[in-house]
Amino acid sequence: MNLTTALARLLIFPGLLFAVPAAWFFLWAERKAVALMQGRIGPPFMQPFYDFIKLLGKSTPPRGGIAGMLMKLWPLLAVSAAAGAVGLLPVLPSSGGFEGDLILLLALLELPSMCIIAAGFSSRSIFGEIGSAREAVLSVAYNVVFLLAIVSIAASQHTFRLEALAQLPASPLRWLGVIAILICLPAKLHINPFSLPNAEQEIYSGPMTEYAGPELAMWELSHGLEWVAATGLVATLAAPYIGIWWLAILVFLALSCLVVLLLSVVAAATARLAIDTTVRFYWQVTLIFAVLAVSSALFMRLRS
Amino acid sequence: MNLWTKLMCYSRRRSPWLFHMNGGSCNGCDIELIASLTPRYDAEQLGVRLEGSPRHADILCVTGPITHNAVNAITTVYGQVCGPKAVIAIGSCPATTNVFIDSRTLAGPLSKHLPVDVFVPGCPPRPDAIIQGVAKAAEILAERAAKKQPIAPVVMPLVGPGCGDACACSCAAPVVPEASAVKATANPAAPTASEVKL
Secondary structure (H helix, E strand, C coil), X not given: CCHHHHHHHHHCCCCHHHHHXXXXXXXXXXXXXXXXXXXXXXXXXXXXXXXXXXXXXXXXXCCCHHHHHHXXXXXXXXXXXXXXXXXXXXXXXXXXXXXCHHHHHHHXXXXXXXXXXXXXXXXXXXXXXXXHHHHHHHHHHHHHHHHXXXXXXXXXXXXXXXXXXXXXXXXXXXXXXXXXXXXXXXXXXXXXXXXXXXXXXXXXXXXXXXXXXXXXXXXXXXXXXHHHHHHHHHHHHHCCCCCCHHXXXXXXXXXXXXHHXXXXXXXHHCCCCCHHHHXXXXXXXXXXXXXXXXXXXXXXXXXX | CCHHHHHHHHHHHHCCEEEEEECCCCCHHHHHHHHCCCCCCCHHHXXXXXXXXXXXXXXXXXXXXXXXXXXXXXXXHHHHCCCCCEEEEECHHHHHCHHHCXXXXXXXXXXXXXXXXXXXXCCCCCHHHHHHHHHHHHHHHHHXXXXXXXXXXXXXXXXHHHCCCCCCCCCCCCCCCCCCCCCCCCCCCCCCCCCCCC
């Protein structure tokens, strides 16, 4: 991948120029779907955009020193990491990529959650600290399953290169991995039943409690970009290989929307679980599933 | 007014985020405020979101007659809301202290402590009236972004059969600062009591 294609992917498609409107669209789609399932009408189409612009125009409380600088830094870091993760997705056929970009994608997907943990602690709010502690526990719980699922997919196909993974025909093992990733997504995106870290009305807004104005706008944007990256990862892994570029984009968008809809149904149908139940769910129930996937991947690899 | 300011005004009007503060209320108005977010009334169509943190909010919704205990909390929370911001007094209690008037446990009405922008009368007000008040407050927010001069508080008309004849409180004419200068500006689009169907 040379510099021009890398920049084009980061800035145009599937990077910022596509990802930011897509992030707003997915945020709206989730709110609207939940509203419709609750028998409401829901927010208008442009709502996340209005929220973003309004937050940009609000003032922030003056904060001095290192803590103030850090509180400005974390949301920006989260946005850039999430945008970079979207930029790495192999949406277009033969769009380049490099050996090991799957590992970089995983790191970039993990960075916003690290930023949230750090943000809660640097805001010095008691509710922020509780939210950050919950986010840390949640991250330890779901990441074991998430990483094992990715490793099993990569091991079964003998590559850590995203494009090669997307091009290879899907095996039953890959579907097992995709399902395991899907189970982790509600926790990664902090929606019900795993909305512990930002548990509204319970610990105010968790790590975001002290954030206001443009900083909060950046958090909203990074949350939207995380939606695009996480659903996009599932879409690229689940999509069959398509040589025509516009058809590939259409299939990618359709699959992403389908995943958003699925997650919204889960969010609307469930209530928030307590932290111990969440950890037990991931470590006892889902872990067995992920270990099975990895062991069968290794077994397949030994036999081939 | 340039394009950015226009967009900002429009966005402020379309995205009011609320923070709900109880100043010693009997819980009647609080229930009605929550009812305005439920499927029957669905304030989210206007972009309304009930926020957990005052830092995120644009509009502070205060209920209750403001007891001595609540004054400090309310002024602190008002300080924590980032500007531009607006305050809605929901119900008759924060406007006039209602039936608790002259009680020694009260430090109300609310306008003694905070600059109130919209009064929503009623004991309790109907959810439609609260939504109407929130929409009015969002308009005030947008105006506040456009021009600097202070905007006079607005008293919303009574909506529905919630109060009026049923109770003898003074909620139809709440006491506001410079009461003579303020007219109850009825929203022409607002349904009158006779038009509203249950």
